[in-house]
Amino acid sequence: MVIAQQSLTQHTDHGQVAHEWASVCQRLQAELGEATFRSWIVPLVITNFGGGLVQIAAPTRFMKDWVATNFLDRIRNHWQDINPTIDTIDLIVRQVATPVNLDAPQTAPSVMSDETEIEGSFIGSTLDPRFTFDNFVVGKPNELAYAAALRVAESATVQFNPLFLYGGVGLGKTHLMHAIAWHIKKCHPDRRVIYLSAEKFMYQFIRALRYKDTVAFKEQFRSVDVLMIDDVQFISGKDTTQEEFFHTFNALVDRNHQVIVSADKSPSDLQGMEERLKSRLGWGLVADIHPTTYELRLGILQSKAETLHTVVPKDVLEFLAFKIVSNVRELEGALNRIIAHSTLVGREINLEMTQDVLRDLLKANDRRITVDDIQKRVAEYYSIKISDMQSSRRSQNVARPRQVAMYLSKVLTSRSLPDIGRKFGGRDHTTVLHAVRKVEELMASDREFSEDLSILRRTLEV
Numbered sequence: 086m087v088i089a090q091q092s093l094t095q096h097t098d099h100g101q102v103a104h105e106w107a108s109v110c111q112r113l114q115a116e117l118g119e120a121t122f123r124s125w126i127v128p129l130v131i132t133n134f135g136g137g138l139v140q141i142a143a144p145t146r147f148m149k150d151w152v153a154t155n156f157l158d159r160i161r162n163h164w165q166d167i168n169p170t171i172d173t174i175d176l177i178v179r180q181v182a183t184p185v186n187l188d189a190p191q192t193a194p195s196v197m198s199d200e201t202e203i204e205g206s207f208i209g210s211t212l213d214p215r216f217t218f219d220n221f222v223v224g225k226p227n228e229l230a231y232a233a234a235l236r237v238a239e240s241a242t243v244q245f246n247p248l249f250l251y252g253g254v255g256l257g258k259t260h261l262m263h264a265i266a267w268h269i270k271k272c273h274p275d276r277r278v279i280y281l282s283a284e285k286f287m288y289q290f291i292r293a294l295r296y297k298d299t300v301a302f303k304e305q306f307r308s309v310d311v312l313m314i315d316d317v318q319f320i321s322g323k324d325t326t327q328e329e330f331f332h333t334f335n336a337l338v339d340r341n342h343q344v345i346v347s348a349d350k351s352p353s354d355l356q357g358m359e360e361r362l363k364s365r366l367g368w369g370l371v372a373d374i375h376p377t378t379y380e381l382r383l384g385i386l387q388s389k390a391e392t393l394h395t396v397v398p399k400d401v402l403e404f405l406a407f408k409i410v411s412n413v414r415e416l417e418g419a420l421n422r423i424i425a426h427s428t429l430v431g432r433e434i435n436l437e438m439t440q441d442v443l444r445d446l447l448k449a450n451d452r453r454i455t456v457d458d459i460q461k462r463v464a465e466y467y468s469i470k471i472s473d474m475q476s477s478r479r480s481q482n483v484a485r486p487r488q489v490a491m492y493l494s495k496v497l498t499s500r501s502l503p504d505i506g507r508k509f510g511g512r513d514h515t516t517v518l519h520a521v522r523k524v525e526e527l528m529a530s531d532r533e534f535s536e537d538l539s540i541l542r543r544t545l546e547v
C-alpha cells in the first residue's frame with residue numbers, strides 16, 4: 086500500500102516491505118470492513134522498516150492514538166504471521182500527505198492539525214435557553230430520565246455510557262438534552278460538549294464525504310468530551326451514516342467520553358438499525374420517558390403559567406390537563422393560545438373561552454383509541470374470542486379478524502409496528518406489516534370486506 090520511499094533505510098528491501106504491508110492490509114480490509122479500513126488504515130504510511138521494526142506514520146496525533154488503541158495489535162499479529170522476524174510496530178505522527186498514496190483522502194491529512202477547533206458551534210446546534218433543568222417539571226413518567234440526565238450532567242466521571250433517552254414525541258427528550266448541555270457548560274466550561282440532531286450529523290457527514298474531508302469530520306466528533314445526538318432514529322435505514330455514527334460512537338465510548346443519545350423508541354425497537362448498533366446503544370443506561378399523567382400535565386401547566394406571568398384559573402388548568410393528553414408540546418401550545426387570545430381580544434380566561442378557543446384541539450384529543458379497544462371491538466364484530474387476538478391459531482376465521490385489528494391499530498393509534506406486534510401475543514413487526522398490507526389489498530379488491538371495515542372503523546372513531 087503506502088510506503089514513503091524516501092524515508093526507508095538504505096538496506097531495506099522496498100519490494101519486500103510493500104509486499105508484506107499489502108498482505109497485512111488485505112487482511113485488515115477483510116476484518117474491519119471497507120469504511121473503517123479506508124478511514125483508518127489507508128492514510129497510514131510506512132516510514133521505516135528493518136531490524137525487526139516497522140515504523141508507521143499517521144497524519145495526526147489523534148489518528149495515531151486511535152490506531153494504537155484499536156488496530157495496533159491486529160497489525161502486529163498479521164505482520165508477524167507473514168514475517169515472524171517483526172517484533173515491534175512503532176507508530177509516529179507525520180503530518181505530510183504522501184504522494185504515493187492514491188487511495189487516501191486527497192486533502193485531509195495535510196490540512197489537519199492536532200488541535201482541531203470544535204468549540205465554535207459550527208458542528209453543533211444552538212441550545213434553547215428555556216430548556217434547562219430548572220424549567221423541567223418532574224413527575225412519575227419522567228423521573229428516571231430526569232435523574233439520569235442530571236447525574237450525567239453533574240458527575241465528573243462517566244458512569245453510564247451511553248445514556249439513551251427515549252419516549253414519544255413532545256415528552257421532553259430534547260429539553261433534557263439541552264439541560265444537560267447547559268449544566269455542563271456552566272459547571273465545567275472546559276469540557277467540550279456538542280449537541281446536534283442525527284439529521285444534522287448525517288448532513289455534515291455527507292458534506293464531508295463530498296468535500297473529501299472525512300478525516301476532519303471524524304476528528305471533530307471524536308475529540309469532544311460529551312457528544313449528544315438527538316432523534317437518532319432518523320438515521321435508521323441510512324447505512325453509511327449509521328456506519329459512521331457507529332464508529333464515532335465506539336471511539337468516544339472506548340475512550341470513556343460521554344455519549345448521550347435520544348430516540349423515539351428503545352434501542353431494540355429501532356427498525357432499520359444495524360443489530361450491532363442497537364445492542365451497543367443499549368449498553369449503558371436506557372431511560373424511557375412515559376406518556377404524561379394528569380398530575381404531571383397539571384404541574385407543567387402551572388409552572389408554564391408562572392413563567393408567563395399570567396394568572397390562569399385553576400379550573401382551566403385542570404380542564405386542560407384532563408383534556409390534552411397527547412404530549413407536552415400540545416399542552417404548552419394550548420396554554421399559549423388561550424393566553425394569546427385573552428391578551429389580544431382582552432377576554433378573561435375562563436372555562437368557556439378555553440373551550441371556545443381550543444375547539445379543534447380538544448376534538449383531536451378526544452379521539453383516543455387504544456389497541457385494546459380495537460381488539461375488543463373487532464373480536465365482537467367477528468364473534469371470536471378476544472384471547473384469539475393473542476393466540477397463535479392460524480385458521481382463517483381468527484387470522485383474518487386479527488389482521489383487521491392489527492391494521493386498525495396501525496391507522497387509528499400512534500403505536501409503532503413492534504408495539505402493536507407485542508399487543509398481539511408478541512408477534513414480530515413484520516407480521517403486523519404483512520397484516521396491514523394484506524388488509525389494504527383486500528380493501529381494494531373485496532367490496533364486502535371493505536364495507537365491513539369502514540363500519541368497524543366508524544364505530545371505533547365515535
Ligand code: ADP
Pocket residue numbers: 216220221222223227252253254255256257258259260261385413414417
Ligand atoms: P421531544 O424532544 O421529546 O419531542 P421536547 O423536549 O421538544 O420533546 O419537548 C416539547 C416541549 O415540551 C418543549 O417545549 C419542552 O420544554 C416541553 N416539556 C416537555 N416535558 C417537559 C417537562 N417535564 N417540564 C417542562 N416542560 C416540558
Ligand code: MG
Pocket residue numbers: 258259260315316
Ligand atoms: Mg426532540
